[in-house]
Amino acid sequence: MELEEIRKEIDHCDRQLVALLEKRLRLVEDVVEYKQQKGMAIYQPHREQEVIGRVVRQVENKCYEKNIEEIYRGIMRASRRLQSKRLFPFNIVLLGFMGTGKTAIGKQLSALLEMELVDLDQLLEARMNMSINQIFEIYGEPYFRRLESELVKEISVGENIIISCGGGVILREDNIQNLKRKGRILWLRAQPETIYQRLQEDNTRPLLKGKVTISYINALLTERWPRYQAASDFSVDTDHGTIEEISDKIIQSLSRNKHKD
Numbered sequence: 001m002e003l004e005e006i007r008k009e010i011d012h013c014d015r016q017l018v019a020l021l022e023k024r025l026r027l028v029e030d031v032v033e034y035k036q037q038k039g040m041a042i043y044q045p046h047r048e049q050e051v052i053g054r055v056v057r058q059v060e061n062k063c064y065e066k067n068i069e070e071i072y073r074g075i076m077r078a079s080r081r082l083q084s085k086r087l088f089p090f091n092i093v094l095l096g097f098m099g100t101g102k103t104a105i106g107k108q109l110s111a112l113l114e115m116e117l118v119d120l121d122q123l124l125e126a127r128m129n130m131s132i133n134q135i136f137e138i139y140g141e142p143y144f145r146r147l148e149s150e151l152v153k154e155i156s157v158g159e160n161i162i163i164s165c166g167g168g169v170i171l172r173e174d175n176i177q178n179l180k181r182k183g184r185i186l187w188l189r190a191q192p193e194t195i196y197q198r199l200q201e202d203n204t205r206p207l208l209k210g211k212v213t214i215s216y217i218n219a220l221l222t223e224r225w226p227r228y229q230a231a232s233d234f235s236v237d238t239d240h241g242t243i244e245e246i247s248d249k250i251i252q253s254l255s256r257n258k259h260k261d
């Protein structure tokens, strides 16, 4: 076959593929609507595995198995992103005291929902090329809070992202106003004893340096509690359960309450 003829065949395949992919994506949207109406779990990783397994078994020419599997993993990711966009037409903002699981849960939600995760502290550290500890030590807390607020303002205008905030973001009202513009705020809670367990060996939090005791954590948490409460649209306890279980619970409650203001 001449090159031009081969290319024509490829164009023809692409037209068919595009039409089928469009149909597939529409069906994926129907699935999410159905599950949402019935209150069913939206993300079912075992189902994705099943689909990929079935598709790979259907491949006739075995030397293409890996290629088709790779393409299907991409299709699955694109489908998840589409579902998330439909379910959550807003940014998901993770707020909560130090040690309540914002970073770990942020990563899990980002993987499940195929939504980009922006961790404000990590971004600040990368931009300053310094740890949070160093920023506090060298420039002091008020300077850190200023940088944090500027970053909140900048990142809050993004679309369809997960924003994981440092625990002190609620200290300034303008941060909350900025985050709420395009986001829903999810408050991750934990008991002082749980936070103590998680942070007793930690030395990355300047505010807790040399003060990691249950009573100190309790005092700081009590002081901040009303602010978290007032700022949040949703809340979840993170004392018990695995990261996966807590993340599933979050997705359920966010998708049930998507119109809540």
Ligand code: S3P
Pocket (backbone or CB within 6 Å): 096, 097, 098, 099, 102, 121, 132, 165, 166, 167, 168, 169, 204, 205, 206, 207
């Ligand atoms: C802080 C929490 C930290 C970090 C900084 C100050 C706070 O983030 O921003 O150490 O005031 O609660 P994490 O909540 O992610 O630990």
